[in-house]
Amino acid sequence: MSSTGDSATAADLAEEFRQLYGTDPEGVWAAPGRVNLIGEHTDYNDGFALPLALPHRALAAVGRRTDGVVRVHSADIPQGVFRLDVADLVPRSENPGADNGGWAAYPVGVVWALRAAGHPVTGADIHLSSTVPTGAGLSSSAALEVVTALALDDLYELGLSATELAVVAQRAENDFAGVPCGVMDQTASACCTEGHALLLDARDMGQRQVPFDLASHGLRLLVVDTRVKHELGDGAYAERRSGCEAAAAALGVPALRDIAHEELPAALERLAAAGGGETIRRYTRHVVTEDHRVEQVIALLDADDVRAVGPLLNEGHASLRDDFEVSCPELDLAVTAANDAGALGARMTGGGFGGSAVVLVEEADADAVTKSVTEAFAAAGYTAPRVFEAIASRGAHRVA
Known part of the structure; x- marks a missing residue:
């Protein structure tokens, strides 16, 4: 997706945010899906993988809240706005039967994971749209997690690195959404660079950008x-x-x-x-x-x-x-x-x-x-x- 395409889509998403929540978002962020060239089911074995980011990506228009409420909406899924109190968020690792909002568990799980790590996230309004195909093995969930993590890191000035955001996003998927994935998907979404594949060592999160033209x-x-x-x-x-x-x-x-x-x-x-x-x-x-x-x-x-x-x-x-x-x-x-x-x-x-x-x-x-x-x-x-x-x-x- 070109930067021009991003800007046009960002403007559309911001306008939809205004219609949903009655105020302007504080920004719009993007995070891509990925394909993995080689190295499958190796990341949770502390091994190696070689993914690259796709042009397809999730966009998030986000604004902070100070009342302990998180509201999440998707332009792609006609299910209305999910509203949850951050103090009531319970990961599936503690309660396997927890209803965490279906697809909304991915962005909401990031709010939980940041708070569980001690970061002062007091709530957010989030409006999402994604061109990453769902259920296609292209990390649509990781894109939702990473874009939410990046937005909240910026807005709350948490100072987390891209790699640290990937680890937060993985924890959201593992513990909150209940999917025992490795860290490769989130790292690719957070850390890949244009024109490169990313060599990831999942043991120590070591990374090398490998030219891939x-x-x-x-x-x-x-x-x-x-x-x-x-x-x-x-x-x-x-x-x-x-x-x-x-x-x-x-x-x-x-x-x-x-x-x-x-x-x-x-x-x-x-x-x-x-x-x-x-x-x-x-x-x-x-x-x-x-x-x-x-x-x-x-x-x-x-x-x-x-x-x-x-x-x-x-x-x-x-x-x-x-x-x-x-x-x-x-x-x-x-x-x-x-x-x-x-x-x-x-x-x-x-x-x-x-x-x-x-x-x-x-x-x-x-x-x-x-x-x-x-x-x-x-x-x-x-x-x-x-x-x-x-x-x-x-x-x-x-x-x-």
Whole structure:
């Protein structure tokens, strides 16, 4: 999204804020969704990931309140204004049955997380709009969290860094909304820079901006939104996280990140000898090999050998499909149809169980690959996918 587009949308959002709340917002902020090039289900294993921010983003018009009330409204969801007292906010980590407002739990959870960390947030009026597709594995929830965190940080002069805002946003999703995600999504939304992918070390939050200019190489990265909605709070994500933690405990390491790639065969034998079932051995194999794939992709990008990344995307998809079992027929078809049409490589991206795939293509082949995927979906009787180009974009920032 261009800065001109941001400004126009910001003006519209500010006018809607005035109509909703009867006063002007104190500003408008933006935070993007993301795609993850490689490094899936590694962040909560203290591992590595390589996401990039999308042009698609959430916008928030926000004003402070001093009466302990938070009001939240979305231009995209016709459910009216949610009104909650900040003193009454209860995270699902303390009360699993808490009704935290459905989608509103993401921005409201940020208010709770900031207050729980001791920051003097006394309330807010928030009006949101987003172009990040929901349920598509593109971090629509993280964009809502990060844009809210950035706005409140600015308005209340909290002085938090982008990385600290990402951690606050993750806590909101983990504890308040009840989704046990890692920190990669929020960090990408908060910290990515235009024209770069972000190498994230989830253990110490170390970051490196990696140049990612595919156009200069005659390449494109396509996103195929299968339109199969995923829901990560349904237990399947939590089961995989707990399985990884059980494997690390059985191996006597803090996290699966601590198993080097060359140590994997011996680690799998140790798990089997300790009574570790096939499932946690498969989870272990995925995480260890996926961390290694991130390292391989970084080496290729540093060597300016971008085309060689393609086969590693295919390997990553096979691992997510077979070892981690988070793919679905639509994602598998998108990957197969793209590769059959000449893609350099493809894989599912995001938490899985639906959502999107990324496809690395020669610029000249982009239309043919898109056509192949679309026709394959039609032949299978699936809903037509949405295909668009991923362009490495700017992280969260103030727009008005």
